[in-house]
Amino acid sequence: MNSVKKEFEYLVYQGIKSQGLDELCSKLLAILYSEPGSLTLEELSTMTGYSFSSVSAAMKFLSGIKLVEKTKKAGSKKLYFSAQRDMLTMTINAVKSKTEVMISPAIKELPAIIERCKNSNEEGSDELLKIIEYYYQQIISLDLIYKNLVEFTEKIQNEVNKK
Numbered sequence: 001m002n003s004v005k006k007e008f009e010y011l012v013y014q015g016i017k018s019q020g021l022d023e024l025c026s027k028l029l030a031i032l033y034s035e036p037g038s039l040t041l042e043e044l045s046t047m048t049g050y051s052f053s054s055v056s057a058a059m060k061f062l063s064g065i066k067l068v069e070k071t072k073k074a075g076s077k078k079l080y081f082s083a084q085r086d087m088l089t090m091t092i093n094a095v096k097s098k099t100e101v102m103i104s105p106a107i108k109e110l111p112a113i114i115e116r117c118k119n120s121n122e123e124g125s126d127e128l129l130k131i132i133e134y135y136y137q138q139i140i141s142l143d144l145i146y147k148n149l150v151e152f153t154e155k156i157q158n159e160v161n162k163k
Helices: 002-017 023-034 041-048 052-064 087-118 125-162
Strands: 068-072 079-083
Touching (some): 023 068, 052 068, 087 125
Antiparallel strands (some): 068 079
16 A cells, blocks of 8 residues: 555656646645645654754745645644645645746736836847847736636635535
8 A cells, every 4th residue: 555655756846846836835735635634744854864954944935835734733833844735725725826936926916127227228129128028928828827717726626625
């Protein structure tokens, strides 16, 4: 059974790593995803071979983007972590996080940057303006794609949950 668990963990690890997470975060998610219960930072540190502080920082990041859930058990000061096992929810949260961190700030700030570039007399500003405007178009397109992806994924999730 242990080899089946390791094979499953590796498959989950590869899938998560392909989404752009670093090695440690991918390992942590793979371990948590295959565990029926929750684990402490100490247990995760031992299982991964990474330092407690590295694991703690990674878990703070993963809980911040809602890929893991942290809880406390009555009478214990330790934090316990478990993975979000609903792949559709994980996808929705990842897309929303990218929108929040990358897309929304760019949509908010790029128009002013474009205007300043248009009004600039510096050498190369025309070429830079083309680059920035193209980037802005791409960001607007990504925003639409992400919104549609979230809506589509939520629709499928609702259908799956009805069954």
